[in-house]
Amino acid sequence: MTSFIDSHAHIFFREYEADLHDVMARAAGAGVRAVVCPGTDLETSRESVRLAGRFPSVRAAVGVHPHEASGASAEVLSEIESLGGAEGVVAIGEIGLDYHYDYSPRDVQQEVFSLQLAIAVRRKLPVIIHSREAWEDTIRIVRETVASNPDWLGRPDADPPARGVFHCFPGDGKMAEEVIALGFYISFPGPLTFPEKPNRPNLMARVAGEVSLDHILLETDSPYLTPHPHRGGRNEPAYIPLIASKLSEVTGKSVAEIAETTFRNTVNLFGPDLGLPR
Numbered sequence: 001m002t003s004f005i006d007s008h009a010h011i012f013f014r015e016y017e018a019d020l021h022d023v024m025a026r027a028a029g030a031g032v033r034a035v036v037c038p039g040t041d042l043e044t045s046r047e048s049v050r051l052a053g054r055f056p057s058v059r060a061a062v063g064v065h066p067h068e069a070s071g072a073s074a075e076v077l078s079e080i081e082s083l084g085g086a087e088g089v090v091a092i093g094e095i096g097l098d099y100h101y102d103y104s105p106r107d108v109q110q111e112v113f114s115l116q117l118a119i120a121v122r123r124k125l126p127v128i129i130h131s132r133e134a135w136e137d138t139i140r141i142v143r144e145t146v147a148s149n150p151d152w153l154g155r156p157d158a159d160p161p162a163r164g165v166f167h168c169f170p171g172d173g174k175m176a177e178e179v180i181a182l183g184f185y186i187s188f189p190g191p192l193t194f195p196e197k198p199n200r201p202n203l204m205a206r207v208a209g210e211v212s213l214d215h216i217l218l219e220t221d222s223p224y225l226t227p228h229p230h231r232g233g234r235n236e237p238a239y240i241p242l243i244a245s246k247l248s249e250v251t252g253k254s255v256a257e258i259a260e261t262t263f264r265n266t267v268n269l270f271g272p273d274l275g276l277p278r
């Protein structure tokens with residue numbers, strides 16, 4: 001059976017309270033062998049670690065989302081740093097900048113982003129980056145971190161070195177090249193599958209067709225960004241094959257090759273035990 005990994009799903013949200021076991025069973029039935037669950041604040045980061053303990057296929061990432069940056073006190077960040085050493089934690093995330101909603105002031109977002117990159121450096125972990133309408137500042141802060149920490153390569157045994165992933169990749173082909181050169185993957189969620197309209201080209205699909213598969217991961221970002229034809233409903237990790245099949249269409253590669261390569265990329269980023277039962 002074809003095996004996939006969902007590199008980004010927030011399965012701690014209330015949306016899954018009633019039926020998480022069914023959701024995980026459907027994921028397994030669809031070939032999704034592992035799910036990486038990024039926290040968005042301290043509480044959900046703790047919950048992600050708990051879920052990694054409960055479900056053998058789940059791994060956790062811990063971090064404070066830019067929306068929540070205002071709440072990231074020194075105490076919260078030091079808790080995130082300790083959680084980074086917990087069983088089942090594979091990354092610091094999701095972290096970054098979001099100027100679309102500006103739920104936290106931009107200077108605070110930038111500071112909290114830098115501080116969490118520093119946590120990843122100290123913990124020798126990769127990062128999961130969220131960037132929305134904040135490209136220049138995001139890439140500047142990442143560049144600064146890489147320049148002052150040349151030894152930070154994500155997991156020490158990643159080959160090639162993999163410092164993280166830009167999730168829900170918001171950029172064009174040139175921006176993709178920029179992050180790939182910095183040792184990052186890019187990942188595509190449900191909007192990749194949205195049909196093109198005459199006045200609304202699917203830019204994500206165009207970028208996906210330009211970038212080598214060796215740099216791409218699959219994600220759902222559940223419960224958000226539900227792929228076609230389920231758009232409007234709740235998203236879940238079992239929909240990963242829909243994204244894989246759209247990626248197959250835009251790259252001209254078979255679904256089997258998409259699955260195999262994105263699986264290998266995700267394991268390289270987050271660790272060799274991903275997808276193996278614990």
Ligand SMILES: [Zn+2]
Nearest residue numbers: 094130167168
């Ligand atoms: Zn995000």
Ligand SMILES: [Zn+2]
Nearest residue numbers: 008010094221
């Ligand atoms: Zn997310």
